Amino acid sequence: MRSWSIPAGRLFGVDVRLHLTFFLLPLFIFWTESTAHAGNANPPRDLALTGIVLLCVAAHELAHILAARRYGLIPKAVILLPLTGVTLYDEARAEKPANSSALWVREIRLAVVGPLLNLALASFAVAILTGMGHGADLWERPFLLPANFPRSLVWANLYLAGLNLLPAYPLDGGRILRALLSRTQEASAATGRAVSISNAIAMVLMVAGLFSNNWLTMIGLIVFSAAQLEERALVFQSVLDSVRLEEVMLTDFATLSPADTLEDALEKAVHSLQDDFPVVRGSDMVGVISRQRILDALRAEGNGYVQAVMNKIFEVCARQESLGSAFRKLTSRNASIIPVVEDQRLVGIVTLQNLMHSMALLAESRKLRREGQES
Numbered sequence: 001m002r003s004w005s006i007p008a009g010r011l012f013g014v015d016v017r018l019h020l021t022f023f024l025l026p027l028f029i030f031w032t033e034s035t036a037h038a039g040n041a042n043p044p045r046d047l048a049l050t051g052i053v054l055l056c057v058a059a060h061e062l063a064h065i066l067a068a069r070r071y072g073l074i075p076k077a078v079i080l081l082p083l084t085g086v087t088l089y090d091e092a093r094a095e096k097p098a099n100s101s102a103l104w105v106r107e108i109r110l111a112v113v114g115p116l117l118n119l120a121l122a123s124f125a126v127a128i129l130t131g132m133g134h135g136a137d138l139w140e141r142p143f144l145l146p147a148n149f150p151r152s153l154v155w156a157n158l159y160l161a162g163l164n165l166l167p168a169y170p171l172d173g174g175r176i177l178r179a180l181l182s183r184t185q186e187a188s189a190a191t192g193r194a195v196s197i198s199n200a201i202a203m204v205l206m207v208a209g210l211f212s213n214n215w216l217t218m219i220g221l222i223v224f225s226a227a228q229l230e231e232r233a234l235v236f237q238s239v240l241d242s243v244r245l246e247e248v249m250l251t252d253f254a255t256l257s258p259a260d261t262l263e264d265a266l267e268k269a270v271h272s273l274q275d276d277f278p279v280v281r282g283s284d285m286v287g288v289i290s291r292q293r294i295l296d297a298l299r300a301e302g303n304g305y306v307q308a309v310m311n312k313i314f315e316v317c318a319r320q321e322s323l324g325s326a327f328r329k330l331t332s333r334n335a336s337i338i339p340v341v342e343d344q345r346l347v348g349i350v351t352l353q354n355l356m357h358s359m360a361l362l363a364e365s366r367k368l369r370r371e372g373q374e375s
């Protein structure tokens with residue numbers, strides 16, 4: 001999910017990442033500008049215009065983030081592409097709406113705020129232009145001109161609103177389409193439909209661009225990349241929700257006893273790959289302890305008993321719980337191990353390390369299976 005993008009800081013508590021195609025935009029503008037006005041290109045102004053477009057994209061995403069928060073949806077990350085962004089929500093954590101009609105209405109509302117914000121910015125820029133007495137400039141070509149920022153601001157925002165309303169998932173128009181499709185079909189089928197429509201649109205744009213305007217090819221490429229990103233996030237989500245813990249838990253693991261000394265515990269830890277250990281008395285789970293905690297306690301207070309330093313408050317999971325549920329328990333408590341119990345008997349453990357590993361493997365094996373079905 002994270003490949004092809006690099007971290008670029010945080011905005012309102014959300015990780016912002018730049019998709020590698022992001023850097024194509026300045027290059028692309030320089031290229032079209034320098035071929036259009038050979039010899040009199042103005043790099044600083046070109047760069048400033050690129051900056052303006054990127055800020056409008058960021059403002060658009062910000063509108064989505066703030067709207068999502070009102071619905072209790074916590075965005076995990078925003079990946080900025082040159083002319084749009086993909087906001088990845090932590091859907092596992094979101095409160096589910098009361099019924100499915102509330103769900104599609106929410107989707108549509110969340111989708112339209114982005115383009116609406118761009119329309120608002122465009123009207124604002126029109127007001128500036130007319131205020132300056134240059135209202136007539138608006139219709140002069142080229143619409144985007146580094147020499148005329150207010151006019152460029154109007155058109156950049158109109159283009160962004162228009163582009164994002166294309167019914168190409170995961171652009172906003174495509175999200176609206178998916179929401180409408182989901183009224184009559186399963187969510188995953190609706191998404192699959194929307195992604196295929198999106199890929200078809202991307203193809204048409206890329207090919208059409210080759211014969212007319214290079215921008216179309218560029219947009220096709222962006223739509224295509226965005227759909228790939230989203231699809232991977234969805235595969236990840238479906239793995240989280242459909243895989244049971246019994247399928248991935250570790251059943252071959254070492255345990256400690258509360259009566260073990262810390263030195264014994266360390267000795268056991270040395271011979272195990274585990275970083276975290278369940279502490280059991282007889283067949284009862286009584287605590288958890290990490291290798292690091294053992295080391296820290298030994299350093300600080302010398303030898304003692306596991307009982308005294310183990311963590312006695314911990315979450316447990318049942319075999320049938322989903323990976324998503326275990327993941328939420330791990331992250332909400334900042335824990336790194338969850339014992340899996342059945343009738344209060346320890347039957348397995350799930351650690352953050354092993355969860356990450358198995359999710360990657362499962363996502364990969366599902367993809368292989370799906371590709372096998374398609375071909």
Ligand SMILES: [Zn+2]
Pocket residue numbers: 060061064085111114115164171172
């Ligand atoms: Zn949007």
